[in-house]
Amino acid sequence: MIPAALSGNHVLKPTRSNKVTWTGLFLLYFCLVATVCHAKVEGSCSNCHTMHNSQDGAAMAQGGTGTTLLMDDCVGCHSSATAETIVNGTPIVFNTTVAPANPLAGGNFYWVGRGGAENDVYGHNVWGISEEDANITAAEGAPGNIFGAGCTTSCHKSLVIENVFGKRGCQGCHTEVAHHDDSKPWFRFLKGHINSGAYVLGIEAPDWEQDGGSDPSLRNVYKGVDGPITWGGGTGITAGHSISAFCLGCHAGFHKDMGVTSPWLRHPNNILLPSTGEYGAYDPVDNYSNEAPVAYLNIDAPSRDEAVITCLSCHRAHGSDQPDMLRWDYANMPEGTGCYTCHSTKK
Structure with a gap:
């Protein structure tokens, strides 16, 4: 009952x-x-x-x-x-x-x-x-999926597959489901399915950012790394425990061949947010924007110099009222909002 x-x-x-x-x-x-x-x-x-x-x-x-x-x-x-x-x-x-x-x-x-x-x-x-x-299509799987071969019933391809025991639906991402204690360090129960070290670090806002993060004490603090994500060591999830490395589990193709300097093949991810030029106007520590949140190299002491661009800087994890789960209306961005939060000199 x-x-x-x-x-x-x-x-x-x-x-x-x-x-x-x-x-x-x-x-x-x-x-x-x-x-x-x-x-x-x-x-x-x-x-x-x-x-x-x-x-x-x-x-x-x-x-x-x-x-x-x-x-x-x-x-x-x-x-x-x-x-x-x-x-x-x-x-x-x-x-x-x-x-x-x-x-x-x-x-x-x-x-x-x-x-x-x-x-x-x-x-x-x-x-x-x-x-x-x-x-x-079912064969295509998740956008950016590169693990299709031999993985026909994997949560890496779809979270709606019926017969993936213990890995379908919400549990495809939130693997640790019991809420009995705080003995594990994982942010929002986000963890891979095989390696015990493949978990995400972060600090959870006590109101889950219902107020939009306007109060500094009511913000999520995401873990970031500075460098291209690799599948395993280095900046991979088992070493860096970053939120973007977790997204890579299903969308690795978006991280592949990204490059490390301009000109970028795709929008950069897991790089430090520059503090000069057009980016210098945005200080996510003192002037936070819920439309463009960042991660930090050190979640216990976030600093502007260690602010990192992540997947969640542009996208929502579950969904939004915008296509591609974007945080803003890509076709209608007033000055100082959306992309212009970071790219402050562009209009």
């Missing part, structure tokens, strides 16, 4: 019938109020788990979506039929019926969740939220 505090605001949007048997995924963040700075939950175990899958004389539920005796799966706990993005202390990443009032740092699945090819461009397609991307 789902507690009354949750049942009115957490709506599980079915995209498959009862064959949907999600692996418990991970409650993504919390099923009850969490401590403001960490990922662990506080309170009774029964707030998230049920002992025998039956309560108050009700019949045993059959074919449900919860495993490990969870009350709900991650999509169910982190969805809302309202426009609110924090409900009973739980961060909401999927507003099912109306657009979110104040999307959190990762954005929101509302737009891609509307379905259809015209909406697939607005976010990651995730099991339990949307169908396969109608604009990309």
Whole structure:
């Protein structure tokens, strides 16, 4: 039985019938109020788990979506039929019926969740939220995917594949799903599936940036590296633990042959944000813009000289109201916004 505090605001949007048997995924963040700075939950175990899958004389539920005796799966706990993005202390990443009032740092699945090819461009397609991307063939997999051979049922190709045990849907990225303690260093439960050292470092905003990061104490601090990302050592995720190295797991083609100096083949990533010229006007430490967040070489002591451009400097992780999950309207950028946050002399 789902507690009354949750049942009115957490709506599980079915995209498959009862064959949907999600692996418990991970409650993504919390099923009850969490401590403001960490990922662990506080309170009774029964707030998230049920002992025998039956309560108050009700019949045993059959074919449900919860495993490990969870009350709900991650999509169910982190969805809302309202426009609110924090409900009973739980961060909401999927507003099912109306657009979110104040999307959190990762954005929101509302737009891609509307379905259809015209909406697939607005976010990651995730099991339990949307169908396969109608604009990309199953053989192509994720944009920038270079791991297609011998990986036909991999989460590296799609997060909507049905039979990838433990790796589909939200758990394709957020692999560590239990919120019992803070013993692991991983930022937002982001970690690879094989190597124990393939995790992301960072500092989480206590309100998940619901206020847009205007308050310095309410910002995510992302880990960055300065140098081309390689698959393994050096600046790879096992050594650098950066957010962009994690994105490389599915979108490695976007990092390949990028170069290290101008002229750039693609927009540079994992380089220091220059402090001179047109870039000198943007100081993300003292004059932060939620439209162009950066990472830092040292997350414990962020400094302007160590600000790093990352994938999240332009994109939302889950989805947004803009194509390609961009943080701004690429066709309509007033002075000082969007691209012009960093490229301050261009208009």
